[in-house]
Amino acid sequence: xxxxxxxPPATANSAPAISPGHYTFPEHHYLNNGxxxxxxxxTLDHKRIALLYLSVVLVSFLLGGIFAMVIRIELxxxxxxxxxxxxxxxxxxxxxxxMIFLFMIPAIPAVFGNFFLPIMIGAKDVAFPRWxxxxxxxxxxxxxxxxxGMVNGGTDTGWTFYTPxxxxxxxxxxxxxxxxxxxxxxxxxxxxxxxxxxHTLRAPGITWFKLPLFIWAIYATAIIQVLATPVxxxxxMLLSAESAFGxxxxxxxxxxxxxxxxxxxxxxxxxxxxxxxxxxxxxxxETVAAYxxxxxxxxxxxxxxxxxxAFVGFFAWGHHLFxxxxxxxxxGAFAVISMLVGVxxxxxxxxxxxxxxxxxxxxxxxxxxxxxxxxxxxFGGMTGVALATVSLDIHWQDTYFVIxxxxxxxxxxxxMGFLAGLHYWFPKMFGRTYHEGWxxxxxxxxxxxxxxxxxxxxxxxxAGMPRRYYEYPERFQALNVASTAGASLLAFGFIIIAIYLxxxxxxxxxxxxxxxxxxxxxxxxxxxxxxxxxxVTPSYEHPPHDYTDDAVDDPGxxxxxxx
Amino acid sequence: xxxxxxxxxxxxxxxxxxxxxxxxxxVDRLHYFVITTTMVAxxxxxxxxxxxxxxxxxxSETQTTPLVHPxxxxxxxxxxxxxxxxxxxxxxxxxxxAKLANPPPDAMxxxxxxxxxxxxxxxxxxxxxxxxxxxPANRPVRLLLTSRDVIHSFFIxxxxxKQDVLPNRYTETWFQATKPGRYQVLCAEYCxxxxxxxxxxxxxxxxEAFDAWLKExxxxxxxxxxxxxxxxxxxxxxxxxxxGKRVAMxxxxxxxxxxNKAVNDTERHIGPTWLDLYQRPTKLTTxxxxxxxEAYLTESMMEPNVKIVFGYQPIMPSYQxxxxxxxxxxxxxxxxxxxxxxxxxxxxxxxxxxxxxx
Numbered sequence: 001x002x003x004x005x006x007x008p009p010a011t012a013n014s015a016p017a018i019s020p021g022h023y024t025f026p027e028h029h030y031l032n033n034g035x036x037x038x039x040x041x042x043t044l045d046h047k048r049i050a051l052l053y054l055s056v057v058l059v060s061f062l063l064g065g066i067f068a069m070v071i072r073i074e075l076x077x078x079x080x081x082x083x084x085x086x087x088x089x090x091x092x093x094x095x096x097x098x099m100i101f102l103f104m105i106p107a108i109p110a111v112f113g114n115f116f117l118p119i120m121i122g123a124k125d126v127a128f129p130r131w132x133x134x135x136x137x138x139x140x141x142x143x144x145x146x147x148x149g150m151v152n153g154g155t156d157t158g159w160t161f162y163t164p165x166x167x168x169x170x171x172x173x174x175x176x177x178x179x180x181x182x183x184x185x186x187x188x189x190x191x192x193x194x195x196x197x198x199h200t201l202r203a204p205g206i207t208w209f210k211l212p213l214f215i216w217a218i219y220a221t222a223i224i225q226v227l228a229t230p231v232x233x234x235x236x237m238l239l240s241a242e243s244a245f246g247x248x249x250x251x252x253x254x255x256x257x258x259x260x261x262x263x264x265x266x267x268x269x270x271x272x273x274x275x276x277x278x279x280x281x282x283x284x285x286e287t288v289a290a291y292x293x294x295x296x297x298x299x300x301x302x303x304x305x306x307x308x309x310a311f312v313g314f315f316a317w318g319h320h321l322f323x324x325x326x327x328x329x330x331x332g333a334f335a336v337i338s339m340l341v342g343v344x345x346x347x348x349x350x351x352x353x354x355x356x357x358x359x360x361x362x363x364x365x366x367x368x369x370x371x372x373x374x375x376x377x378x379f380g381g382m383t384g385v386a387l388a389t390v391s392l393d394i395h396w397q398d399t400y401f402v403i404x405x406x407x408x409x410x411x412x413x414x415x416m417g418f419l420a421g422l423h424y425w426f427p428k429m430f431g432r433t434y435h436e437g438w439x440x441x442x443x444x445x446x447x448x449x450x451x452x453x454x455x456x457x458x459x460x461x462x463a464g465m466p467r468r469y470y471e472y473p474e475r476f477q478a479l480n481v482a483s484t485a486g487a488s489l490l491a492f493g494f495i496i497i498a499i500y501l502x503x504x505x506x507x508x509x510x511x512x513x514x515x516x517x518x519x520x521x522x523x524x525x526x527x528x529x530x531x532x533x534x535x536v537t538p539s540y541e542h543p544p545h546d547y548t549d550d551a552v553d554d555p556g557x558x559x560x561x562x563x
Numbered sequence: 564x565x566x567x568x569x570x571x572x573x574x575x576x577x578x579x580x581x582x583x584x585x586x587x588x589x590v591d592r593l594h595y596f597v598i599t600t601t602m603v604a605x606x607x608x609x610x611x612x613x614x615x616x617x618x619x620x621x622x623s624e625t626q627t628t629p630l631v632h633p634x635x636x637x638x639x640x641x642x643x644x645x646x647x648x649x650x651x652x653x654x655x656x657x658x659x660x661a662k663l664a665n666p667p668p669d670a671m672x673x674x675x676x677x678x679x680x681x682x683x684x685x686x687x688x689x690x691x692x693x694x695x696x697x698x699p700a701n702r703p704v705r706l707l708l709t710s711r712d713v714i715h716s717f718f719i720x721x722x723x724x725k726q727d728v729l730p731n732r733y734t735e736t737w738f739q740a741t742k743p744g745r746y747q748v749l750c751a752e753y754c755x756x757x758x759x760x761x762x763x764x765x766x767x768x769x770x771e772a773f774d775a776w777l778k779e780x781x782x783x784x785x786x787x788x789x790x791x792x793x794x795x796x797x798x799x800x801x802x803x804x805x806x807g808k809r810v811a812m813x814x815x816x817x818x819x820x821x822x823n824k825a826v827n828d829t830e831r832h833i834g835p836t837w838l839d840l841y842q843r844p845t846k847l848t849t850x851x852x853x854x855x856x857e858a859y860l861t862e863s864m865m866e867p868n869v870k871i872v873f874g875y876q877p878i879m880p881s882y883q884x885x886x887x888x889x890x891x892x893x894x895x896x897x898x899x900x901x902x903x904x905x906x907x908x909x910x911x912x913x914x915x916x917x918x919x920x921x
Contacts, residue, residue, distance in 0.1 A: 085756040158753050164730060165713040165754060252731035258714055259729065292619070293626055298633045301641075323716060324727045325734035328664040332657050339649040346645035353608060354633060356615035360626040363616070371612065378608050382601040389597065389652045391590050391659035395723040398716055398751040459578040464720025466751040469759035473747065479578070517624050547628045559625070 023512030025431055029528040044129035045531055047429075049136050050115035056140060057111060060102035063147070067095035069491060072453075072484040078474045088470040089156035090171070096159030097150060097176060101183050102143045104414045105272065108279035109225075110139070110190055112421045113218045115429060117194060119522045120212045122203025122540065124532050127196040135189035142182030149175025158468060160269075163250035163261040167243045174240055181236040184229045187275070191225030194218055205540035212521060212544040213289075213302055217282025220306040224271045224278075224313065232268035235261070259324055266317035273410055274313045274341075278306055280417025281348055284373050287424045288352050289545035290518040291367045292359030296545055298351035305344040312340045322393045331390050338388035345381045349374060360547075364516075365439035366420040372447035373416035380408025383458070401461020404454040412450055419446070419497070426501065427515045431528040432508030438500040445493030452486025513558040519545050524556045583746055583767065584722035585739045586663060591723070593655050600648060663724075666737035670703035677728040678711035680757035682748060690780035694763045696748070698740055699773035705737040716752035719765055725751055740767040807897025810890045814882065822901055834879060835872050841899040846873040860895045 030047045040048060070091050074081045118125050126132050149155065153172025157165060166173050198219050241247045248254025250261040289296045296302060318326060318334030383405045387393050396402055427433050456479040465476045514523040524538040542551040573595050582588050674685040685691035698704045708717055708728045715728040726736040750761035768776060811817055819833040843855050848871045853859060862869065864886060867879035
């Protein structure tokens with residue numbers, strides 16, 4: 001233990017007053033196996049790569065959040081407030097691109113997926129550890145390129161890059177497109193890696209139907225990543241060729257078709273919503289079982305609906321084009337297909353609520369996020385189906401209703417899932433626990449703040465305020481002020497989390513292998529896990545999250561920490 | 564009861580603007596139904612979760628729980644109930660959408676052109692305007708929309724109406740306004756720095772008042788000097804190029820400017836050819852290169868000797884005062900129509916509109 005003097009966990013051991021747990025920090029684990037910068041930057045350990053991702057993802061989230069606050073402050077008054085129109089247009093582009101491509105798409109799969117997928121299936125690492133590192137550096141490089149391009153060239157197209165605006169604007173879009181292109185490769189490689197890992201590296205005893213539901217979700221996500229991401233790469237290439245060399249793919253003045261761009265863009269970007277949401281659903285499946293000490297109700301239905309969403313998600317893109325002049329038949333077909341996504345989601349919701357039935361529920365921070373998740377998913381999901389109800393979309397299309405809807409379903413779900421996962425797995429990843437009270441305060445602030453931010457935006461959309469408006473008619477001001485107030489609550493919640501988790505990282509009580517008494521497979525190893533993931537080869541006699549009488553004494557799981 | 568149907572209470576609670584078209588009334592009715600069922604479903608899920616939470620609180624850290632699996636009946640129910648509900652929404656909503664996609668044959672036509680950052684309106688039989696659209700109440704009005712530059716979206720919240728406006732393509736939609744009054748038009752598709760200021764007004768007049776207005780407009784047509792000041796709109800009707808050609812002949816422009824390609828120097832005319840002139844990078848005697856756009860072409864008619872094309876003499880007389888604003892615009896449109904390559908960039912003519920009619 002003395003050997004880890006420079007690593008965070010060791011410092012904590014010198015403060016025994018606040019670590020009263022019955023466990024001591026493991027001597028050898030992945031965090032102290034190599035302390036040089038080089039050992040981190042060139043690591044092939046999936047857990048360290050996950051932490052590299054985590055650090056970049058958090059920086060991206062901070063950036064995207066700052067841009068969001070600038071937008072919200074600007075919208076406090078109907079006229080110009082703190083920035084001018086062009087800066088505002090750049091801000092919402094930055095906010096969209098950073099949050100979607102740099103935060104939400106990699107957040108859960110690349111961080112928790114990387115960290116827990118091999119551990120949950122009893123593997124020592126992913127199938128291709130080197131590719132795993134390559135995909136991190138592709139992501140980092142793409143992220144830097146995109147952010148540099150947006151700051152330097154000041155892209156003002158919005159994250160949707162609609163043509164012909166994007167090919168005629170005086171602001172540079174090329175670096176951002178290249179950034180998105182490069183990040184796409186990172187996403188594809190991660191997806192491939194995960195698919196191969198799940199197929200080939202499952203430990204003896206873990207059959208397909210004993211896979212934790214998080215794995216099913218990540219697996220379904222990986223399929224989308226591999227199949228849909230090439231299309232965004234293609235679109236970025238076509239658009240780059242058009243803006244750099246004047247090809248006329250999308251520019252009507254040169255015989256192109258601007259609506260073709262929208263079809264291609266949404267062919268990726270709609271499934272991309274599920275790249276973001278499915279992993280969050282996977283986290284919820286794990287945590288809802290762990291905190292209600294119950295097997296997941298309808299395991300098969302949840303697993304199947306993940307694949308179902310991944311499948312029908314490919315055929316729903318046209319619901320973004322109801323007002324673009326597409327035929328009524330197309331609109332109807334896309335509407336019905338979109339509703340199937342709603343049905344699959346409903347299946348999951350009912351099964352999660354069913355999991356609580358006859359459970360043993362503990363109200364913790366992750367559980368608070370589960371509640372938030374269920375609310376955002378049900379309300380956001382049903383407003384999504386409402387948007388797919390074609391006639392209603394005519395009024396809502398391109399208004400704040402759409403903004404509020406996708407922040408509920410996509411951002412709400414991802415952030416709830418990410419925070420639930422972070423709080424659930426933090427002890428496993430870092431071997432320490434955090435302050436329970438503060439975590440509940442922050443969770444309450446975030447769930448309330450999220451509602452306070454976006455419920456006014458639903459109403460703004462009803463009232464008819466279009467999105468991407470720098471100035472707006474005065475009748476919209478009250479709701480905008482309400483939304484900004486909500487956003488500051490939200491920001492405050494995140495600051496609290498940063499403080500207590502930062503503190504826990506250094507000084508938190510030692511967690512022990514299984515602080516929650518969970519029966520998820522990842523809790524069969526020490527916290528933090530050793531580089532090889534397991535000191536003792538675990539055996540998998542019971543399905544994950546089996547809390548019945550004969551499974552609860554499974555010697556593979558350490559008893560819960562008693563403090 | 565009638566109040567309940569009109570449901571102003573729900574409308575105000577949802578912050579919906581007033582209902583000023585037939586579509587607004589029917590779409591709002593579906594809106595109330597959808598939002599009510601959404602609220603009820605969210606509430607049911609929430610209440611069930613809260614009930615389970617209190618009923619099944621954790622008693623000990625080592626508590627065991629039974630394995631519970633859903634029955635087939637439950638599985639069928641969770642699939643079919645949401646599906647039935649969503650399809651009900653769809654059937655109602657798609658009916659309304661299909662109506663919107665099929666304008667009544669007796670609808671009055673208005674052309675709408677979006678450009679950064681204004682809306683222009685033109686009626687087939689004459690008057691046009693920027694930023695103000697006059698329509699009659701209680702009569703169907705069909706809009707034929709196109710864009711001059713990037714994609715815009717024509718949005719009237721009070722009518723619950725929105726239609727994207729695309730360059731080089733016509734889209735259509737229609738409405739029947741129900742209440743005389745003024746309603747705001749907003750651009751809903753992001754189109755640049757002034758996107759949030761790309762507004763216009765729809766003025767709904769009582770049918771008789773509208774007929775009187777239209778008559779007034781047509782009577783004043785000849786007298787209004789600015790009627791052709793906006794070539795974009797009139798060119799939709801395909802007559803501006805013809806007019807420009809006539810003006811060019813009458814004024815003797817074609818004595819010095821050719822309208823075909825100069826094969827060699829001996830064939831070169833006194834002035835530069837008009838063929839492919841529009842948008843051509845043109846070198847001036849000063850050494851600078853400019854693009855021959857509408858502004859340059861108009862300037863060359865009015866003050867021809869300010870910018871002389873390299874290789875030509877400053878001999879052209881000024882047409883200031885000889886060409887009216889509309890005539891000058893018509894000549895510019897004529898020049899724009901003279902392309903050696905294909906049909907691109909030509910003003911859109913009747914046939915495209917005729918296709919839309921069918």
